[in-house]
Amino acid sequence: MKILVTGGAGFIGSAVVRQAVNAGHEVVNLDALTYAACLDNVESVSSNPLYTFEHAxxxxxxxxxxxxxxxxxxxxxxxxxxxxxxxxxxSPGAFIQTNVLGTYNLLEAARAHWIAKGSQETFRFHHISTDEVYGSLGETGQFTEDTPYDPRSPYSASKASSDHLVxxxxxxxxxPVVLTNCSNNYGxxxxxxxxxxxxxxxxxAGKPLPIYGNGANIRDWLYVEDHADALLTVLEAGEVGRAYNIGGENERTNLQLVQTLCGILDExxxxxxxxxxxxxxxxxxPGHDARYAIDPTRISTELGWRPSVxxxxxxxxxxxxxxxxxxxxxxxxSREGVGERLGTKA
Known part of the structure; x- marks a missing residue:
């Protein structure tokens, strides 16, 4: 495959780029190199002839x-x-500009390219999104691909908007599109x-370990390398027009997660x-969602994918x-905002 990856110098995007290149696919990494991007993330494949970078x-x-x-x-x-x-x-405006208007621009550019190439059936536009578009769960239940959207933050609202556009x-x-909604990544x-x-x-650094509220908020944690593997699986085998939820099947409260990290560091x-x-x-x-949990049945049964760790x-x-x-x-x-408590202006 020849894959155009947007955001390929970011956290999840760079994992996709590394895996795709190492699997023998040709990759064009398009990234604006904003504050969270880092080309060091893809240094291991940067000299590979299958890899190209476009600063855009x-x-x-x-x-x-x-x-x-x-x-x-x-x-x-x-x-x-x-x-x-x-x-x-x-700063919600930046999220609307990039996540909504940026996705619109990319869809239109992709559509023009697809038409120019004769509307090839093999073309795919894979939109990667988040489980946060579904809102907040109670003590029971899981998000499925049919869960109604109920975003609660400017971020999740902007991603929900982009999902609807796709x-x-x-x-x-x-x-020809496929969509994925993932749980919290780490790695x-x-x-x-x-x-x-x-x-x-x-x-x-011996600094305080901040936990929001009482630490009872629950997330489903997904190792980023597993996520990249799932994304490439959906790209190759996913059904056109279909969405797939990707989860790690690892629910933990924020407090439990931090305590686990502390135990590993102690060792x-x-x-x-x-x-x-x-x-x-x-x-x-503000507006902190109580619980996220992914039901990965569709990607597991239809595509045979499961998390490995x-x-x-x-x-x-x-x-x-x-x-x-x-x-x-x-x-x-030293980058802007790192080490500061953000999200308090509300």
């Missing part, structure tokens, strides 16, 4: 048209997005503003006192990676 913004339609014309991809994997809920609370372009224009190359890297790096990098002593409860995020195994790999790659995360800690 999905809000720039002319750049998109040029890239489609010059590279002639037969697949698109759309991962470029503003994705941090706390930042969306403080479906509309399929129904109205026939563009190597995770930008140091999200929960897992914040806990790891704060612990190593691998022991300090004078247990890292759990640094846990600090802070004011909750438990959350405990994945977190251990993640901690080991951060301990071995200090140069990577040190270089990112």
């Amino acid at each position: 913004d999905i809000r720039d339609r002319a750049a998109l048209d040029r890239i489609f014309f010059e590279h002639n991809p037969d697949k698109v994997m759309h991962l470029a997005a503003e994705s941090h809920v706390d930042r969306s609370i403080d 479906r509309a372009w399929h129904e109205t224009y026939g563009l 190597p190359f995770h930008f140091p503003e999200k929960l897992v890297p914040v806990i790891i790096l704060n612990a190593l 691998l990098r022991p300090a004078e006192t247990p890292y759990a002593d640094l846990i600090t409860y802070v004011a909750d995020r 438990t959350v405990e195994e994945g977190l251990r790999r993640t901690v080991e990676w951060y301990l071995k790659n200090e140069d990577w995360w040190r270089a990112l800690q």
Whole structure:
């Protein structure tokens, strides 16, 4: 396959790029290199002749048209997005511009390319989204692909909007699309503003480990390398017009997750006192969803995909990676907003 990956210098996008290139696919990595992007994430494949980088913004339609014309991809994997809920609370406009208008531009550029190539049946537009579009669950139940949308934050609302656009372009224009909605990712190359890297790096620095509210919010945790594998599986074998929920089958409260990370760090990098002593409860995020849980039955039964690691195994790999790659995360800690509490303006 020749795949155009948007957001390929980001956390999930770079995992997709690495796996796709290593699997022998030709990849064009389109990224605007905003604050959370890092080309070091794809350094391991950057010299591979199958890999090409295009510094461009999905809000720039002319750049998109040029890239489609010059590279002639037969697949698109759309991962470029503003994705941090706390930042969306403080600055929602950037999320509308990138996640909604950017997706519209990409859909139109992809549609023009698809038509110019004779509306090839093998073309695919794979839109990667989040389980947050479904809103918040109670103590029981799971999100399925038929769960009604109920976004609660500017971030999830912008992603819900982009999902609707993709479906509309399929129904109205026939563009061959597939969609995926994933649970919370974690793993190597995770930008140091999200929960897992914040806990790891704060612990190593002896700083407080912040937990929103009482730490009872539940998430389904998905190792990023498993997610990349699932995305490529859907791209190759998913049914056109269909959505697939991707989960790790690893529900944990935020407090449980942090306690697990502390236990791993106690073993691998022991300090004078247990890292759990640094846990600090802070004011909750506005509109904080109580629980997310994915029902992965469709992707499991139709495509044969299942996660390969438990959350405990994945977190251990993640901690080991951060301990071995200090140069990577040190270089990112001076970027705007890193190390600050965001999402409080509401």
